[in-house]
Amino acid sequence: MIKKHLLQLCVSITLCVLALPVLAQFDESLPGQTIQIYTRFHAYVGKATWLLEIRDVENDQTTPIMFDILRGNNVWTIFTSSRNYLITASRVQISSYNSRGNTFKNYRINDFCHLESNGQIIRGKSLTIMIDGELTPNRDSYNCNISSYADTNFTIARPNSAEGY
Numbered sequence: 001m002i003k004k005h006l007l008q009l010c011v012s013i014t015l016c017v018l019a020l021p022v023l024a025q026f027d028e029s030l031p032g033q034t035i036q037i038y039t040r041f042h043a044y045v046g047k048a049t050w051l052l053e054i055r056d057v058e059n060d061q062t063t064p065i066m067f068d069i070l071r072g073n074n075v076w077t078i079f080t081s082s083r084n085y086l087i088t089a090s091r092v093q094i095s096s097y098n099s100r101g102n103t104f105k106n107y108r109i110n111d112f113c114h115l116e117s118n119g120q121i122i123r124g125k126s127l128t129i130m131i132d133g134e135l136t137p138n139r140d141s142y143n144c145n146i147s148s149y150a151d152t153n154f155t156i157a158r159p160n161s162a163e164g165y
């Protein structure tokens with residue numbers, strides 16, 4: 001009886017160990033790269049929206065993404081569909097209403113945070129974007145900090161790697 005349970009335990013452990021390299025291999029269905037955006041806007045007048053267009057150069061598809069920007073903290077994560085992409089547009093539009101003059105004003109900030117790739121492909125890198133300050137048409141009123149890093153799809157373990165283990 002004990003031998004039977006011990007044999008079952010050994011077989012289960014062996015199957016688990018053999019399955020680990022299969023689980024750790026790259027999965028083509030996972031998203032390509034990530035773009036993480038964090039904002040902390042102290043103030044702005046009106047309603048603000050942000051349009052980002054991400055172009056997947058491997059599949060020749062462009063995805064528009066629109067965000068409503070709120071005062072205070074905003075957090076967004078974008079998953080690209082490939083490892084190589086372009087940011088073809090980054091536009092913020094601020095719409096405000098002046099009750100005294102009964103008029104609307106629209107301000108547009110093109111190439112917001114200088115994110116547009118201008119034809120230069122971003123290859124195998126994810127982005128973290130941190131923006132703070134006051135959102136106004138004046139580019140000096142807000143700060144954009146952009147960092148990029150090689151993203152390996154959050155790989156936890158690599159097959160045939162014994163580093164640190």
